[in-house]
Amino acid sequence: MYSSCTMSDRNLQARIRQQLLERFTDFKIGDRLPSDRALAKEFGVAYLTINRLMSQLDHEGYVERVARSGTFLASRERLTAHDHFSGTESQSSILCAYPNYYSFSIWQRLANIEQGCVHRGQGYIEYKMSPDSSYEKLIAFIKKRNDIKGLMLIPNASELGKQHIALLSSLNIPISLFEYATPIIGHDQFHTFSTDWHRMGYLKAEALIKRGHKKLCFVAHDPKSIMNDKHIEGIHQALRDMGLKKEHLHIQGKGIKSGESARDAAYDLTQQAIKNRKRHQSTAFIYGSYGAVPAALRALYEHNMNVPDDISIIATGKGNGEEAFERPSISTVANSLTEEVNGAFDFLKNPQDFNESMTLYYPELIERDSIKAI
Numbered sequence: 001m002y003s004s005c006t007m008s009d010r011n012l013q014a015r016i017r018q019q020l021l022e023r024f025t026d027f028k029i030g031d032r033l034p035s036d037r038a039l040a041k042e043f044g045v046a047y048l049t050i051n052r053l054m055s056q057l058d059h060e061g062y063v064e065r066v067a068r069s070g071t072f073l074a075s076r077e078r079l080t081a082h083d084h085f086s087g088t089e090s091q092s093s094i095l096c097a098y099p100n101y102y103s104f105s106i107w108q109r110l111a112n113i114e115q116g117c118v119h120r121g122q123g124y125i126e127y128k129m130s131p132d133s134s135y136e137k138l139i140a141f142i143k144k145r146n147d148i149k150g151l152m153l154i155p156n157a158s159e160l161g162k163q164h165i166a167l168l169s170s171l172n173i174p175i176s177l178f179e180y181a182t183p184i185i186g187h188d189q190f191h192t193f194s195t196d197w198h199r200m201g202y203l204k205a206e207a208l209i210k211r212g213h214k215k216l217c218f219v220a221h222d223p224k225s226i227m228n229d230k231h232i233e234g235i236h237q238a239l240r241d242m243g244l245k246k247e248h249l250h251i252q253g254k255g256i257k258s259g260e261s262a263r264d265a266a267y268d269l270t271q272q273a274i275k276n277r278k279r280h281q282s283t284a285f286i287y288g289s290y291g292a293v294p295a296a297l298r299a300l301y302e303h304n305m306n307v308p309d310d311i312s313i314i315a316t317g318k319g320n321g322e323e324a325f326e327r328p329s330i331s332t333v334a335n336s337l338t339e340e341v342n343g344a345f346d347f348l349k350n351p352q353d354f355n356e357s358m359t360l361y362y363p364e365l366i367e368r369d370s371i372k373a374i
Contacts, residue, residue: 013053016043020053024062024073025119033063033071062118073118093123093147094348097138098154100128101259104291105317105337106154109178112341113152120345123147129156130259135164142171150348151175156258160184174351176344181226183358191347192358193340197227201234201286203333203365204314205249208284209242212374213312217250217273217282221266221292224255228288231316235286250280266292270299283374284312290319293330308372328369335363 020039027033034042040050058065064074096113098106110126117124125148127138142148150173160168160180168175169187177184177192184190208216218235222228232251239248252273256265266287273285287296293315300307307313307328314331315323323330340361347354 012045013049016045016050017053017057019043020057021062021121027073029073029115029118031073033073035070092149093117093125093145094150094152095125095127095142095148096152096154097127097129099156099258100130101261103262103289104319105179105289108318108337109154109341112338113344116341116345122149135160135167139167139171142173149173152178152344152348154178155180165190174348176347178340178344179225179227181230183356185357187357189351190357191344191351191354193343193347194227194358194360195335195340196360196362197230198234198237200316200333200363201231201236202238203234203363204286204316205235205238206242207331207333207365207367207371208286208312208314209238209244211312211371213284214244215248215250215280215282216284216286217252217280218286218288219266219269219273219292219296220251220253220255220288221262221269222255222288223258223260223262228255231288250276250282252276262289262292263295267295267299270296271303274299274303274305282311284314284371287313287315290315290317290323290330290332293319293323293326297326308370312371312374314371324368326370331366331368331371333363333365335361 024033036050036054037047039054040047043050054063054065054071057063058071058074062074064072066072094113094117096110098110114124127141129138142151151168151171153168153175155177165184165187169189171189173189175190177190177194179194180192181194181197183192205216216235216239218232220228232249235249236246239246250273253265253269256262270285273280273282285296287293293313296313297307300311305311312331314333317332317334323332343359
């Protein structure tokens with residue numbers, strides 16, 4: 001395609017290409033980009049020069065050109081294997097491995113990681129893990145490629161065993177861990193980026209107790225995990241600090257298996273918690289993630305229970321803004337997943353800049369209408 005181009009032509013195209021990639025950071029995936037003619041006028045070059053370059057970027061997966069509609073910033077799901085200007089330099093790609101079940105926090109992290117790869121000019125690869133996927137398969141996949149320069153991992157189990165850690169360490173690439181509440185000591189290529197789950201539970205219980213709620217119910221609708229354990233520990237700590245006993249927290253359920261529906265579990269467990277209220281007398285329900293809230297509200301509605309008049313509720317995280325528009329609006333405790341992802345990119349780029357093995361992010365309480373003082 002470029003055999004007829006002179007060296008000066010190629011240098012010019014390379015400079016414009018770099019400037020365009022920098023410009024892409026001002027757009028979001030799916031945004032319409034300036035037309036080829038507008039770009040040609042902006043850069044002071046021939047239309048065909050820009051048209052050829054944008055076609056190349058379309059081939060590489062940076063943009064998507066739609067006939068009679070325009071050019072749009074693309075999802076980098078298509079991998080760029082080579083630098084088409086030099087023909088020899090391998091594309092640096094980030095692999096994101098995560099459990100294959102719906103979670104808003106996972107989805108939001110993936111969206112932020114993909115967007116981050118676009119802004120950094122890196123390839124983006126997703127690897128979905130089923131509940132029975134082995135890390136051996138993930139490692140074999142990575143070893144087949146020579147372009148993967150970093151791994152962002154959301155484990156599909158509650159704990160990474162020593163064998164798994166050793167196998168992942170053998171890859172000799174930096175690994176950023178999410179949704180994992182413990183640091184991995186003695187392996188410099190790992191760094192954990194986590195919400196302070198203990199603080200998450202503490203803030204929820206504190207907000208409820210200050211409003212007069214002294215009997216709380218934690219609905220264990222998420223998979224069993226270290227995070228959930230720390231979450232419950234934080235609730236117990238708040239109870240102790242405010243003069244209440246451990247028995248003032250009722251835990252409904254034991255946690256589900258990875259891959260099972262947290263939403264279905266939230267509905268069933270809320271039904272059970274309502275039926276058990278005569279025994280535990282809870283006036284407030286605590287949920288591990290916002291995704292459970294619509295199912296919980298449905299269960300409460302079926303029992304003619306109103307939030308917050310009959311029961312107060314509080315959840316973790318965000319639901320793309322829906323939490324503020326529920327009826328009633330839902331109180332949540334959350335931190336910025338964008339901050340976690342940005343930290344993870346920083347680690348993959350310069351692991352030596354991180355002296356510790358874990359970065360904790362402190363969540364924020366946002367009180368809305370779903371909590372009532374009693």
